[in-house]
Amino acid sequence: MPSRRSRILIADDHKLMAELCRGFLEPEFDVIGTVGNGQELLRMAVSLEPDVVLLDIGMPVLNGLDAGKQLKALLPAVKLVFLTMITDPEVALQAFDRGASAFLLKTCVADEVGSAVRKALRGNTFLSRDLKEKVSRLRRRQENTVGEGNRLTVRQREVLQLLAEGKIMKEIGDILDVSPKTVAFHKYRIMEVLGAKNNAELVHYAIRNHMLVA
Numbered sequence: 001m002p003s004r005r006s007r008i009l010i011a012d013d014h015k016l017m018a019e020l021c022r023g024f025l026e027p028e029f030d031v032i033g034t035v036g037n038g039q040e041l042l043r044m045a046v047s048l049e050p051d052v053v054l055l056d057i058g059m060p061v062l063n064g065l066d067a068g069k070q071l072k073a074l075l076p077a078v079k080l081v082f083l084t085m086i087t088d089p090e091v092a093l094q095a096f097d098r099g100a101s102a103f104l105l106k107t108c109v110a111d112e113v114g115s116a117v118r119k120a121l122r123g124n125t126f127l128s129r130d131l132k133e134k135v136s137r138l139r140r141r142q143e144n145t146v147g148e149g150n151r152l153t154v155r156q157r158e159v160l161q162l163l164a165e166g167k168i169m170k171e172i173g174d175i176l177d178v179s180p181k182t183v184a185f186h187k188y189r190i191m192e193v194l195g196a197k198n199n200a201e202l203v204h205y206a207i208r209n210h211m212l213v214a
Contacts, residue, residue, distance in 0.1 A: 006121055009048060010034040011041040011055035011064065012083070017106070021054055021083070024110040029117065038062025039175070045071055050078060052117055057084045057091065060165065061175065063211050065091070065098055066157050072099035079120035083113065089134040091210055092127065102126035151193050157211070159186040163199065164206035 007030045012018040018034040025031055032048050035041045037060045045053060053071065057064040068080045081102040082095045092103045101120035104112055105128045116126040127135060152160065155176070162172045169180040169187075176183070196202050206212050 005030045006051040006117075007032045007048070008052045008054055008117065009041070009045055009050040011036075011038070011053060011059065011067070013037060013056065013059045017056075021113065025054075025114065025117070028114060036060075038064060038067030041067050042070055042074070045078065046074055049075065052079045052081055052120055054081045054083055054113070054117070057082060057086055057095070057210055058212065061162070062158060063161060065094055065210070066154065066161070068095070068100065069098040070154060079117075081113075081116050081120055081126075086210055087131065088210070089131055089138045092131055092135050093138060096125070100125075103131070104128045105130060152190065156186050156190050156193070159183060160190050160202060160206060161211045163187060163190075164203045164212055 005028075008025055009032055010018045010021050012021070012034070013036045015034075015036070018036075022031045022034065029052075032050055033044055035044050039062045041053065041055065041059075042062070053068070055064045055068060059067070064082060064084070068082070071078060072080065079101045080095075080099055081104070082100055083104050083106055084091075085106050087105060095103050102116035102125060104116055104126070107130075108128055112128070119126045158176060159172060162175060167175070169183045172183045173180045190196070190202065194202070194205055196205065
């Protein structure tokens with residue numbers, strides 16, 4: 001009996017990129033689906049139980065970093081392979097802190113994606129060579145302090161992203177299946193934690209922390 005091929009779910013809001021990834025992964029792996037935002041990723045992953053999720057960071061509704069963290073809580077065995085245009089080493093560290101097995105740049109060659117997936121399946125980690133030294137330097141000088149973003153709950157980060165995307169309270173409530181009053185409460189707590197005085201400061205924070213689609 002042939003061994004079961006590993007199952008991969010792709011999450012990227014750029015359909016062309018998702019289909020390109022499907023094309024060069026399918027000869028070796030079973031690509032079981034593609035999704036375009038973080039919430040859809042969570043729903044599909046829980047239903048399909050992939051071995052690996054190949055995901056972007058800048059996705060609407062729920063960004064890849066937060067979706068990945070929630071997904072690891074739901075499916076601890078799943079391997080997260082980030083594929084992104086973001087070259088900030090701090091973001092790479094955040095990805096690994098959220099359970100990533102690999103972090104690649106979209107400027108990499110196709111073979112690197114396959115290598116990252118194979119290493120992830122073996123329980124190893126993979127980092128794009130262009131980021132290795134930057135990440136090492138950052139890790140060495142990183143202070144042992146808790147940033148304001150780490151003090152936000154999962155729900156608060158979801159609300160913050162949707163607010164920064166320009167959605168009104170009712171829209172956010174519909175997406176998250178909560179009342180507008182609950183959304184308003186979360187917004188108040190977010191502003192209190194971040195020391196933000198208005199919506200513009202919330203948007204600036206979301207942009208600085210790569211919570212919005214570029």
